[in-house]
Amino acid sequence: MMLALLRTELFKIFKRPRTFISFGLITAVILIIELALYVDGEKFLAFASQGLTAQFDIQGNILNGYLITFIILQTLLIHVPLLIALVCGDLLAGEANMGTLRLLLSKPVSRTKLVFTKLLAGWVYVFALLVWLAVAGLLTAILLFGKGDMMVLKSTEVVIIPMTDVAWRYVLAFGFASVAMCTIAALAMFLSVFGENAIGPIVTTMGIVVVLTILSTLEIPLFNTIKPYLFTTHMVGWKGFFDMPVNYGAIGFSLAVLLGYTALFVLATIWIFNRKDILS
């Protein structure tokens, strides 16, 4: 039954044109960034590494596909939650708005299973989106800019990762980003349980992500105590795979926080949905 339900939910998600808008947007942003860097990348790199060139002799293909993908990821992973909220905020509220929720629940479908399968379908969408981001980003960047050692500029250090040591880091970084985006999907779904139309959950999800991201990045002592407990603080944990050496302890903690929030959102959704009167 779960498989049949999952199949119908995936069918509904991927039958809607709006689902593919996200894929189109991601492709467009990737191509725009790559084109801009292709034309003006050397100037950008010179600006970004101006302090370094005075002290180090940097040679080789620094502006390569791996660095470009890192830049694309840094730019896009802030905006991908919006695309995820668009689909996952609609999962329950959209059905309520269309009036199809009562049609679904007048079938022998348990509410818990329905929430689970909708969320699973949402996660499949998230995963597909990130795979697309990885494939489109990495492949086109390597095609356009070639391969090379990867230079990661951080606020306090520069990390040079040998070309042969990069691929596994990207695989794990995308895996981590998938978990972070699944947390956003669970949040959007949780908010979706309250709404009778999708706009509310979508806007609220984005509002929460934006406000918490600001709190996570602001260097104000007042917020420092709560930062480790905000899921937005840990959403950028994928960058940890590009440290030398990788701090697996910190990444594991971030992963645990994200999974904890995800579990919390999922359990709360199931609890509320099972008690909800379907009035739409």
Add this chain to the structure above:
Amino acid sequence: MAAEGLSKHFGDFRAVHDLSFQVSRGQIYGFLGPNGAGKSTSLRMLLGLIHPSSGSVTMLGQKVDPRHNGVLGKAGAIIERPDLYKYLSATEHLRMFSRLSGIKPDTARITSLLQWVGLQGWEKVPVRQFSLGMKQRLAIALSLVHDPEIIILDEPTNGLDPQGIADMRALIRQLAGELGKTVLLSSHLLHEVEQLADHMLILSKGEKVVEGAVKELLDRTRMRVEVRYLDHAGPLQAIAQSAWANMVTRNETGLVELEMKESEIPALNQWLVDQAVQVFSIIPRQSLEAYFLSLTQSV
């Protein structure tokens, strides 16, 4: 299917109060009441869409619980509007709802269902292009896709044009007649329930007003019976001296009008024949709406 002491309160508002009734196998059971009487809330409680504040629902011997609604595999329903997925076709809907009902989509059954509801030729067309009547017919097909024993239809003719209403009523008769289903039909139209149902329950302001066999209930009320006859000599004089005299409300040349029960009409007909009155027509004009209003307004 049975409801026992079913109540639902939304805050201070009492939508349904202490509702009990029983629907027997094979019946068309009419659930009648004005708009806002609590019909849809009651039907939603039957299907586990709304949690009752108190009371319980039993379907085919199993208690309906919103969290474990496996028993709904034996029921099909249309609640209020036929809201469907606009971007899916009729066939896609039926395949999807077959899976949701726990059965493998069967192309032959889907084709025959679409034919049965008169949607052949529209199988692959997205539902956004359907008229309301077509959506309603597809919703009937969806409620039948898993061959349920009980069909719950909430105001199935709402918003349909006259032809759509006639088609829908024919479909409902077929559900009970040809397919042998038990049908629970809600409506705010008394004549609709009268035409279709064997039993009915009248609900008003969330409470049951009356319940019973439709014929019996309607026989409790008096109706206006109009007799048109051939007479050039003025009003029918004989009736004034007969047992019918106190029922006469109008007596003029060629037309006499009486107020009586439906069951008394054959005797009146016999009397007219005995009196050698040449009758053109006997037309019962039942004041159903008045009866309905008198019941629902008394609560």
